[in-house]
Amino acid sequence: MSGGILIIGAGQSGMQIADSLREDGYQGVITMVGDESIAPYQRPPLSKAYLYGEADEESLQFRNEKFYADNQIDLILGDAIVDVTVSENGGSATTASGRVLNFDRLALTPGSVPRKLDLPGADLDGVLYMRSIADARALKSRWDSAKNVVVIGGGFIGLEVAAVAGKAGKNVTVLEGADRMMARAVCPTTSEYFKNAHERRGAQIVLNARIDHFEGDGTRVTGVAMQDGSVLPADIVMVGIGVLARTEVANLLGLELANGAILVNEYAETSNPLVVAAGDAVMLPNPTGVEGLVRLESVQNAVDQAKAAAKTLVGTREPYRALPWFWSDQADLKLQIAGLSTGYDQTVLRGNPDEDAFSVLYYKNGRLLAIDCVNQVSDFMAARRCLTNGQTIDPIAAADASVALKTLVTD
Amino acid sequence: MPQVTYILPDGSEKTLDARDGDSVMETAVKNGIKGIVAECGGACSCATCHVYVDEAYADMVGGPSDLEDDMLDGAASDRRPTSRLSCQIKMRADFDGLRVEIAPKQV
Numbered sequence: 001m002s003g004g005i006l007i008i009g010a011g012q013s014g015m016q017i018a019d020s021l022r023e024d025g026y027q028g029v030i031t032m033v034g035d036e037s038i039a040p041y042q043r044p045p046l047s048k049a050y051l052y053g054e055a056d057e058e059s060l061q062f063r064n065e066k067f068y069a070d071n072q073i074d075l076i077l078g079d080a081i082v083d084v085t086v087s088e089n090g091g092s093a094t095t096a097s098g099r100v101l102n103f104d105r106l107a108l109t110p111g112s113v114p115r116k117l118d119l120p121g122a123d124l125d126g127v128l129y130m131r132s133i134a135d136a137r138a139l140k141s142r143w144d145s146a147k148n149v150v151v152i153g154g155g156f157i158g159l160e161v162a163a164v165a166g167k168a169g170k171n172v173t174v175l176e177g178a179d180r181m182m183a184r185a186v187c188p189t190t191s192e193y194f195k196n197a198h199e200r201r202g203a204q205i206v207l208n209a210r211i212d213h214f215e216g217d218g219t220r221v222t223g224v225a226m227q228d229g230s231v232l233p234a235d236i237v238m239v240g241i242g243v244l245a246r247t248e249v250a251n252l253l254g255l256e257l258a259n260g261a262i263l264v265n266e267y268a269e270t271s272n273p274l275v276v277a278a279g280d281a282v283m284l285p286n287p288t289g290v291e292g293l294v295r296l297e298s299v300q301n302a303v304d305q306a307k308a309a310a311k312t313l314v315g316t317r318e319p320y321r322a323l324p325w326f327w328s329d330q331a332d333l334k335l336q337i338a339g340l341s342t343g344y345d346q347t348v349l350r351g352n353p354d355e356d357a358f359s360v361l362y363y364k365n366g367r368l369l370a371i372d373c374v375n376q377v378s379d380f381m382a383a384r385r386c387l388t389n390g391q392t393i394d395p396i397a398a399a400d401a402s403v404a405l406k407t408l409v410t411d
Numbered sequence: 412m413p414q415v416t417y418i419l420p421d422g423s424e425k426t427l428d429a430r431d432g433d434s435v436m437e438t439a440v441k442n443g444i445k446g447i448v449a450e451c452g453g454a455c456s457c458a459t460c461h462v463y464v465d466e467a468y469a470d471m472v473g474g475p476s477d478l479e480d481d482m483l484d485g486a487a488s489d490r491r492p493t494s495r496l497s498c499q500i501k502m503r504a505d506f507d508g509l510r511v512e513i514a515p516k517q518v
Binding site for chain 1: 430432433437440441442443445450451452453454455456457458478481482484485486
């Protein structure tokens with residue numbers, strides 16, 4: 001087989017690189033290898049629409065078979081890379097099934113895996129994670145018969161599953177090890193609101209939770225034992241405590257890592273000039289132009305960084321600049337975040353959390369950095385555009401929710 | 412399978428068979444139609460799948476929800492009376508023949 005571009009990792013970022021390569025006019029061979037057995041699919045709905053039964057596996061597919069055939073994108077699914085070497089002009093990868101794939105350039109989009117809990121009983125049936133379609137199937141197959149759901153981790157994934165469980169009438173407990181929820185993503189005001197909002201919807205929230213072990217009947221989990229001796233009954237334990245970048249292939253190549261993720265520059269290039277990387281598994285220069293490296297586990301980054309990687313591969317390098325944004329749908333609560341709030345020195349509350357509709361704007365030195373919006377899509381759209389254009393919004397004016405945010409944007 | 416026709420920003424048309432229950436956005440994206448960006452994949456979170464529904468079908472398809480209405484206000488292209496986010500229009504048998512024009516600017 002001739003060279004071309006090999007994409008290792010068939011998730012959103014890998015799919016986007018393949019798509020963008022063709023859009024950018026690349027005419028060589030494109031091969032994409034994934035260790036899951038189905039074609040690239042959307043992950044965000046797995047903890048929401050898929051669990052509600054509103055989306056099936058076919059609807060989650062990014063593209064249909066005809067698209068891959070028409071665009072001559074060779075998909076190799078259900079096969080993992082076990083060896084890879086790169087020399088000056090290209091390289092070669094070997095899969096678990098023995099395929100040998102030669103390439104001129106390599107793109108790594110391996111994604112991440114859930115961080116596992118290392119506690120006695122964590123291997124009991126019913127202690128579940130959420131990342132892949134296999135994880136989602138495992139959860140869904142136990143869903144209808146489950147009465148007591150314990151969620152470990154008060155982040156996006158955990159709270160999304162908790163919200164679906166609450167709507168389904170299950171007893172829901174969320175155990176968060178920190179002193180507030182979603183602490184990595186939002187400020188204390190937003191954290192406090194989400195705690196109260198989930199409690200009002202029937203969930204029990206435990207902060208500073210200390211888990212000792214899981215109890216089971218020998219096969220299945222039956223409860224979560226806390227260090228204070230109490231036991232929470234559990235038919236399902238959903239663990240959402242973050243993800244780890246997959247670096248197996250990067251390690252085979254000896255690529256430089258940073259904080260356990262694949263280090264890239266603003267062109268998505270790794271420490272090996274023939275290899276680009278994008279998506280959840282990379283550490284990249286802050287794409288808003290602020291100093292420093294960030295890791296962005298989001299759809300927006302998976303897509304936009306992949307586009308930059310594709311440009312690098314076809315030789316029309318463009319530095320990756322984009323405004324990060326995120327969303328999390330938790331029952332009737334739509335959380336949308338635009339920008340990165342790291343380093344903020346002021347927040348402004350706009351609207352009324354008691355009415356389940358408000359925004360928090362983050363500022364540094366008087367300039368807008370980011371926004372959290374709860375059921376305030378107009379604010380989100382306005383702030384996202386404002387930040388994308390490098391503009392700002394006066395913090396005093398922003399506090400008046402009776403004035404549309406988009407009318408307050410200034411340079 | 413109901414059919415849906417997309418009028419692309421360059422004026423060309425593309426007709427596709429839609430799976431019952433798939434959205435107008437999903438049908439386009441799965442087939443690689445450019446112009447519908449759909450960054451959020453159908454969560455009504457990004458307003459990058461903006462279309463103008465052909466007036467002949469506008470009543471049948473109906474208008475946006477309050478949430479979608481607010482998103483459309485922030486969309487990148489001008490809003491028109493039949494503007495919708497195509498992720499929120501689920502195809503069904505009686506929508507057969509639906510025509511939508513893809514808004515020229517999505518982001």
